[in-house]
Amino acid sequence: xxxxxxxxxxxxxxxxxxxxxxxxxxxxxxxxxxxxxxxxxxxxxxxxxxxxxxxxxxxxxxxxxxxxxxxxxxxxxxxxxxxxxxxxxxxxxxxxxxxxxxxxxxxxxxxxxxxxxxxxxxxxxxxxxxxxxxxxxxxxxxxxxxxxxxxxxxxxxxxxxxxxxxxxxxxxxxxxxxxxxxxxxxxxxxxxxxxxxxxxxxxxxxxxxxxxxxxxxxxxxxxxxxxxxxx
Numbered sequence: 173x174x175x176x177x178x179x180x181x182x183x184x185x186x187x188x189x190x191x192x193x194x195x196x197x198x199x200x201x202x203x204x205x206x207x208x209x210x211x212x213x214x215x216x217x218x219x220x221x222x223x224x225x226x227x228x229x230x231x232x233x234x235x236x237x238x239x240x241x242x243x244x245x246x247x248x249x250x251x252x253x254x255x256x257x258x259x260x261x262x263x264x265x266x267x268x269x270x271x272x273x274x275x276x277x278x279x280x281x282x283x284x285x286x287x288x289x290x291x292x293x294x295x296x297x298x299x300x301x302x303x304x305x306x307x308x309x310x311x312x313x314x315x316x317x318x319x320x321x322x323x324x325x326x327x328x329x330x331x332x333x334x335x336x337x338x339x340x341x342x343x344x345x346x347x348x349x350x351x352x353x354x355x356x357x358x359x360x361x362x363x364x365x366x367x368x369x370x371x372x373x374x375x376x377x378x379x380x381x382x383x384x385x386x387x388x389x390x391x392x393x394x395x396x397x398x399x400x401x402x403x
Contacts, residue, residue: 220280222258223258225254228315229252230251231288231315232316233248233255234308235305235311241305244363294307309364312365313365316370330384336384347377348377348378348380349377350370350373351372351376355373
């Protein structure tokens, strides 16, 4: 009976982790960049979320590798793929941005790789065993919490423009579902470094969905108003 319960628990944990991977892939393989490439312009889209996300993916990827943690391979798979996509996305922004934004993006990208190299060096050189896991784990939390600035930028833009054009629904939904999945995955593994930041991400994802519902409905109401007013 005990073995059966354990097997069910492990299966559930694995299933939730796989769900998180699938939602993450849907989040990073959207239609946004087809639009940018077709228009040859980044319009009002911001490249900052993808630079932040690249750094976050690299740190969490490092956290999931055997040199730091054991038994969180699904964290490694999603963040390795995520890092590749966010690197390609950041490169796309560099190609199609205006010169001022382009130089800023290049500088941020170089800073990301320098920070990641420093994290690897410090964690391997100065920490061992659980201390290394704690060090990288707290860094991953800090990275994920700072990455919350990215959805806040988008939320601010939506409120300022009163439009959800630059906050696609499927991205907000995928963010929410991914965060919920990895929050559950972290809870099942009793891994504080996974469930805490993803809990924050789930709340921000929910806020985006609520904003989308409010402003998209408001836009629909405005579009139904008569164009001419009869006296």
